[in-house]
Structures are given as structure tokens and as C-alpha cells.
Amino acid sequence: MPEKTPYHENQLRDYSSLFSRGMVQDWLKGVLTSIAFKIERYDSNRFKSGKQTYLDYLKYVYALMETHYRTEYILKNEFLNHQLIKEVKTTDAQVFSEFRVGNAIADLALFNGHSTAFEIKTELDSDRRLFGQIENYKKVFNRIFLIVPASKLSLYEKTDRSTGLIVFHFDKDRNKHFEVHRKADVCWDIEPETMMASLHTNEYKAIVNKHFGVVMGLTAFNQYERCLGLIRQIPVQTFNTLFIEQIKERNQRVTLTTRYFKEFNQLSLALKMSKNEHKRLIQVLKTPIKA
Helix, strand or coil: CCCCCCCHHHHHHHCCCCCHHHHHHHHHHCCCCCHHHHHHHHCCCCCCCCCEHHHHHHHHHHHHHHHCCHHHHHHHHHHHHHHHHHHHHHHHCCCEEEEEECCEEEEEEECCCEEEEEEECCCCCCCCCCHHHHHHHCCCCCEEEEEEEEHHHHCCCCCCCCCEEEEECCCCCCCCCEEEEECCCCCCCCCCCHHCCCCHHHHHHHHHHHHHCCCCCCCCCCCCHHHHHHHHCCCCCHHHHHHHHHCCCCCCCCCCCCCCCCHHHHHHHHHHHHCCHHHHHHHHHEEEECC
């Protein structure tokens, strides 16, 4: 549970709006008014003009939210930093933010030897839509994990036993770690049509051609139905492997950092920021705060 806070919930919610895609897109254009407004409204006494930067301020807000208002962004970013970034940097694994599956969107998706969906539930969330989300994920992913704060563990322990549970612990000394409370079963109840919907046209055609050889006579009018019919003939585990290999070929060149700017890794992933875009963002944010 977040520490008892001297901050009003509306203020914390206002702070959290800084860590959004729209804000970053403005910052990349050099527009920092969204940050300046928060400073003027809440923190003008703490952050004086000329001596500190907008980057200093965002790091301050992130630390404050981490303690008092752990939103989905905070949990996603911390899980990425503590659990996934090493695997992505040292193997050919690929990680995606907000991977669409049918009528649901997985918060994080990891593709290595298996496909894994991570669904995050914060202290602010309910379990109202969870059953439907998990049923959608099972159609595409081999493993499903829920990431939940320790304070909510008892609520989510009753979920489908095949779904793994990862618990986020954060103590009063700001020590934090993720613990696998329950392992996820490997699922093979995947559904080819739903998996195809997660692929681009050139990707599902590539899978068919790799397995069957070049398929002649595909047109814009018949390619989907013909490819789906062929994919249904592929053994499940073989198609699963081909699917993962194809997703990994997207080869996102996203810049993730393990040191100084870890607060922004989830935004970098969500926006698929290149090394140059990430560098430009940090340079802009290093602008001194103006009066």
C-alpha cells in the first residue's frame, strides 16, 4: 500500500498526467509548458528558475508517485527496469507495450522462446474486466502473468490457477522488488485466427510461405482466407514457433537505459523511440527551469 500521503489525490493524478505519450510528443518539439504549469501550480517554492532543469523536476515527480501514487505507468516502468530490460538487452527477445489481442490489450508482451503477456493491476484498479482479458490472452500467448501490488494479492489469488502472479513489494525504506508468487502454466490453446489478427498482412504471408513454400495466386481479395486456411493446417506448436519468430523480426530499435534516465523507459517503449529521439528528449528536458 502506498505510504500515507500529505498530497491530495487530485494533485497526484495531475502529476501522473505528465507521464503520457501526448506530453512526450510535445516535449520532443521543445514544448515544455505542461511541466512548467505543474511547477507553477504545486512546486514553485521547491524548484527555482535557473538552478534546476525540467528533467530534475520529472525525476522528482516520478519518485513522489512511486511512493504515494503507484499508477500503471509506475508499475510497468519498474517491471521493465527490474525484470525485462536485461533479457531484452542480452538476448534476441522482443518486448512490446500495449499489444492488442482481440478485444483486449496486454500491458506488456514478451517474445522469446515462448510468448508471454503481462497484465498489470494497481491499487487503483478493480478485477471487473480481468476474466475477459485473460480469455483473450489465452488465444495468443503461451503464458500469462498478473502483476499486482502486495496489498492486492489476496484479491487476485483466486484467479485462474494457470495464470501466474507476480507481486510488487515496496517498503518504507524505498526497497522494491518483484516476486513470482505463482508460476504460469504453458498454454497451447492458441487460436490461429486471433493470432493472425495480431500480425500484419506481410507477416502472416511470410509464415505461410516459410512453412508451405511460396503460395501462388494470392490477391488482395483472397489472401486472408487462403492464408488462414493454410495456417489452420500447421501443427499448433509449429505455428506458435513461426508466430514468435515473425513477431521478433519486427526488431524494434527502442532505446532503453539501465542507468540515468530509467524513469522514461516505458514511454520510450510505448513510443518506439529511436536512439536519436531519446537523446533529443533528454537534451530538451535538461533545459533550465524558467521563471
